Amino acid sequence: MIFLEYKYPAIRVVQSEKSKPLLLFGAPATEIVNWAGIPQKKTMESNNVETAGFQRTENSKRLEQLKSFYGNTQNVVQNSLICGLKKTEGGTVVFSSENGDDCGFITIKCPDLSKEKFVVLLDLLRKSLEVRIGNGSSSIDKQELSKLKEALNKEQSGKSHYDVINAEDEFENLESDDDNFIFDESHLNEFLKDVVVRHEIAKEIEDDEIQSGDVFLGFERNAIISFLLPITLVDGQHRLKGAILAAKDAINNSELTDEIATFIAEKKGTAEEAEKIYLNKVSRRLPVSLLMEDDPKEQVFQFVVINQKATPIGKSLLGTIISTSLTNDEMESVSDRLRESGIVLEEARAITWAAKSPESPFFNLVERGIQTEKKDLLQWNVMGSLIQIFRELSGGVLFHSKVDYAKRWKEKHLDESNIVDSSNGASSFDNWRELNGPWRTLFIVFWKKIRDEFSDVNNEERNNYWGRPRTSNLFNKISLTILAADFFKFLVTTKSKVDDEQSIIDLMDLWLEDVDRKYFDRDWDLAGVKKDSTGIRSNWSEIWSEYRDCPTQLPQAKKYRVAKK
Incomplete structure (x- = not known):
């Protein structure tokens, strides 16, 4: 592997006794891009794989x-590029000066990955993620492996007369992890799993054209390299x-063109x-400001603070970034600092779970700020308010x-509900609201039953479609909030406790007894009506009750157009 080396005059600044030093220096933009990776939060082309980065797409x-x-x-831009260190194989960043002075040089050494084969890039990315997550080895999704092999064969079928790789190869010694949606490592495991299957396929491919291409099974070469450079932008x-x-x-002007020739x-x-x-x-x-810290949580923290305190980015993307860019341990140690900066980490993680977990009735139906996602999704803050009802009661x-x-x-019946296990000494409510706590059982069972009994999940044109908040009578902030609040009203008035999943179903059957399941499947003639207004919300709530x-x-359908005074 070829290594590149860059050296620039630099000034070291130590802001406090406990802080890591900053290095301030300048470098040509065309060199910076060779040693600073830009870890974007984006969806790869294949299988909607999401990267674990935090920068917005361009x-x-x-x-x-x-x-x-x-x-x-x-013209001059005074703002520095904000950078942090990244642990990479073979990459080093060193500050040196005479007699320990704060004026010296920064030397950056990194591998030239631009011409490396995909098998090498994927191997490096896999090792990097495994070290960070703490997994010594990674399981392989055999179903996904087979599917990707077939996709690669189809892609290459016009270029050769032989199979690039045998899609029927068996990996008997490898365990599949098909159904394991690993939320606890905040999406990094999921990203690693997608990297692993591609690495296994790349190891069997001898075609140099494929290995040296720009894209491999939806993974872009430049996107992979961004995760492997010794400095993160x-x-x-x-x-x-x-x-x-x-x-x-600039190099295309006539004077320089002649000079180049x-x-x-x-x-x-x-x-x-x-x-x-x-x-x-x-x-x-x-100008570059480099924090000599290679901890990913510190970089995400700096990104969040910069974008919240200066020009805020959307809550959906910000929440997605926070909850999918760090491991559990990393989030634990930075959560207090984020909270002090006005960012509620646990809320972001819960919303991301509801949006990304296949077990959630809102899977793929909540906006997360990613450029490639479909339109007309439930807003991030709406999902947050629904989760708050169930998790925070x-x-x-x-x-x-x-x-x-x-x-x-919560005040009257939570303590007596057997769904909560308080044997660990914590309060019933603390156990209830844990990220994986009993609230999630109630949340999942409740919304699945609402979806299955009141909605149409296939026809987008139906008035009760489970999706498209702008047009659905059911799948919108007002109706969903009314249903959740009314169920808790039922629990209170009937003095009901919650023991397990079946008890939730039984309670919902009593709550919805004789209610017509076509309630939302009618034309309410809402053209021109601003649904999320105080009067309309109050009226819909009263009509339902x-x-x-x-x-x-x-x-009568015409009643839904009237705003309550």
Whole structure:
């Protein structure tokens, strides 16, 4: 493996006795991209695999604006690129100075991965994730393995007359992990599993064209390399890439074109070497602030603080980033600091679980801020408010009332509910609200029964479709909140405790006795109606409550258009 080395003058700054040092230096944008990875939160092309990064995907409009800005050589951007260290195989970052002075040099050494085979890149990424998660070995999803092999064969069928790899190969000595949605390691296990199956396939492929391509089974070469460089770009990806685009534009002017041609004609180097030299020559030197800390949680913490305190990003993407970029141990040690910064980590993890876990009735139906996700999903904060009713037992208020029935049930009946195990010495409520606590059983059973009995999951045009909050009478903030609050009202008025999954089903059957399951499957004629308004919310809440008390006849559809005063 070829290694690259870069050296720049640098200043070391130590802000406090307990903080890690900062290194401040400048470097050409065209060199920075060779040693600083940009771990984007994105979905790979194949199988909706999500990376474990935290940077947003690129905004092409912003890149063009920055390229134009950098095109004027008088313009200056004072903001530094914010970077952190990353543990990588063979990569080193060292600060050196005479007599321990704060003025010295930073030397960055990293492998040149641009021409490495995919089998090498995937091996490095796999080892990196295994070390971080703490898994000595990784199980292989045989079903996914077979599917990907078949996909690769189809992809290559037009290029050769033989199978690239045998899709029927058996891995008898490897255990499958098909049904294991591992939430506790905050999505990193899931990402690792997708890396592992591709690594196993890559190990059997001898075709150099495939091994040296830009994409392998949906995994982009550059995206993989971003996770393997010794420095991580925490903030400033658009500034960096905009500067690179500006440099590429600059070498195309006539003066430099002639100079490059002369360089090649005089055999001072190849065309590729000439481009590299002149790109560095015209490239902007961007200021870099490098925190000499290789802990991933510190980088995510810095990213969150920067984006919350400056120009906030959407709550859905921010929550997704927090809850899917760190392991359990990493999140545990940084949770207090995030909370002090106004970020509720546990809430983000719970919402991400509801959005990503196949056992959740809201699987793939909640926005998470990822660019490739489909439109018209349940909003992140709406999912948060629904989870709060079940997990925090708070907010179970019917819109036409002021009583919090979830809170009332917690105060009167939670302690006597056998679904809560308090043998560990913690309070019933503390046990209830654990991330994997009993609240999740109630949440899953309740919403699955609502979905299965009241909704249509296949036809998007139906009024009771389980999805599309803008058009569904059922799958929207108002109706879902009303149903949850009314169920807790039923538990309170009947003085019911919850013992297990079956008891929840039995209680729901009593609650919904005689209720027409076509309640939401009608045209409520809501054209032009702002559903999430105080008057409409209160009216829908009152209509449902009155109907459930005496479910003899469905309410007239025109009533849903009227806002309660």
